[in-house]
Structures are given as C-alpha cells and as structure tokens.
Amino acid sequence: xxxxxxxxxxxxxxxxxxxxxxxxxxxxxxxxxxxxxxxxxxxxxxxxxxxxxxxxxxxxxxxxxxxxxxxxxxxxxxxxxxxxxxxxxxxxxxxxxxxxxxxxxxxxxxxxxxxxxxxxxxxxxxxxxxxxxxxxxxxxxxxxxxx
Numbered sequence: 001x002x003x004x005x006x007x008x009x010x011x012x013x014x015x016x017x018x019x020x021x022x023x024x025x026x027x028x029x030x031x032x033x034x035x036x037x038x039x040x041x042x043x044x045x046x047x048x049x050x051x052x053x054x055x056x057x058x059x060x061x062x063x064x065x066x067x068x069x070x071x072x073x074x075x076x077x078x079x080x081x082x083x084x085x086x087x088x089x090x091x092x093x094x095x096x097x098x099x100x101x102x103x104x105x106x107x108x109x110x111x112x113x114x115x116x117x118x119x120x121x122x123x124x125x126x127x128x129x130x131x132x133x134x135x136x137x138x139x140x141x142x143x144x145x146x147x
Contacts, residue, residue: 032068039072044073056110064085068082078101091105091118106120107120109130111138114135115132116130
C-alpha cells in the first residue's frame with residue numbers, strides 16, 4: 001500500500017511540475033499602443049488609422065515605410081507586419097507570442113470602399129484583407145491628417 005501511495009504521489013508531482021511551465025507572454029493592447037501600432041480592438045474598432053493611411057501613402061509614393069497592425073479580435077492576437085523598402089512590399093503575420101505564421105511579398109496595398117488589403121501576394125492568398133473600416137472613418141481620418 002505504501003508503494004502505491006508513493007507511486008501516486010510521485011506521479012502527481014511529475015504532472016504538476018509539467019503543468020507549471022512558464023507561459024509565453026502574449027502581446028497586449030498596452031504594448032501595441034506604446035509601440036504606435038494600428039490596432040483593431042475586440043469590438044473591431046480601428047485605432048491609429050492615420051498610421052495605416054500614412055503607410056499606404058508612403059507605398060504609393062515609393063517611400064520606405066513600415067507598419068504593424070495588431071489585431072485583438074476573437075480572443076486571438078495577430079500582428080500584421082508590413083515593410084516597404086522603396087521597391088518591394090513584404091508582409092509577415094505572427095501570433096501574439098511572436099511565432100511566424102506567414103511571410104510573403106505583395107505588389108501593392110489598396111484602400112477600397114470599407115476595407116484595406118494587400119494585393120497580388122505570393123502563395124495561396126493573392127489578396128490579404130487587413131482591416132474593415134467605414135468610408136466615413138477613412139475620410140474623417142484623412143481630413144484630420146491634412147489639418
């Protein structure tokens with residue numbers, strides 16, 4: 001009986017030791033705000049839209065630029081990192097812990113009625129939707145950028 005209890009105790013200690021492994025730190029809205037990211041929050045509201053619109057303007061003007069769009073919807077965190085070096089546009093999608101999911105090149109970024117997306121991308125998804133935002137919000141943000 002003592003051997004059985006000792007075996008169960010040892011098994012319990014081993015299992016509890018495995019479950020107490022440190023969890024990787026998840027990227028937070030506070031960190032995204034501090035880093036100046038464009039943010040899509042849990043309600044789907046876009047914050048710092050001006051930074052995304054400036055990035056689009058830079059790409060169209062062949063000016064080097066980079067941007068991180070952090071999405072915090074559906075209890076998942078994804079970071080959409082875009083970089084334009086004056087010639088090519090690269091896109092990297094990582095999860096909130098920094099694990100890369102996608103890395104590819106795209107030919108352009110477009111603002112269309114209600115959405116902003118990457119176009120003519122390599123691989124299985126030639127169009128990558130980045131954010132849905134009303135035309136009113138886009139125009140309002142553009143007007144405030146021009147002031």
